[in-house]
Amino acid sequence: AQTVTQSQPEMSVQEAETVTLSCTYDTSESNYYLFWYKQPPSRQMILVIRQEAYKQQNATENRFSVNFQKAAKSFSLKISDSQLGDTAMYFCAFMNTGNEKLTFGTGTRLTIIP
């Protein structure tokens, strides 16, 4: 079974600064997907960024980028120029190719300080 570990329950950072959220996972599979989802307070979960394991290039979406280290089974999220609207719970998630259920970590609560 796959497991996803987020070792930072809470983080805070000043507005406009850069913050990195950590995620590690455990799997014996070679083909899979990794995701970061954002869940603002009392709002729905939305996809931030996705990484295919077979791609060596790290995914980037505007201010959000990942550092994917396949051998180390590490998948961190970097948020640049953080904004107040980035305040949310962030979940790292894993999905096997061909088995589409998501396995989530326990989340990191990120607070952006004005």
Place this chain on the structure above:
Amino acid sequence: DTGVSQDPRHKITKRGQNVTFRCDPISEHNRLYWYRQTLGQGPEFLTYFQNEAQLEKSRLLSDRFSAERPKGSFSTLEIQRTEQGDSAMYLCASQGGGNQPQHFGDGTRLSIL
């Protein structure tokens, strides 16, 4: 694309009662998922449909839980004889197939008195 819709947003009921939740996926999404999220935890997979077929059920889904997706459109999740431990947020997600990302609804928060 109106997003994934869940109803009700919040349900309060007494222990032992039955409850039913509804999920309307994004139109034309053939895959539909149910997850449960307890306080301080990430969502946990419960079950998944491709069209009207229920393809996988987690061991978290006891025999008090049943899910349906008639005609491959909306889905319902019913919990019979609710227990305190059933208190959680129940999330629905839909997916357009292949390796497309899952889109989540706002969830139904269940509180057992």
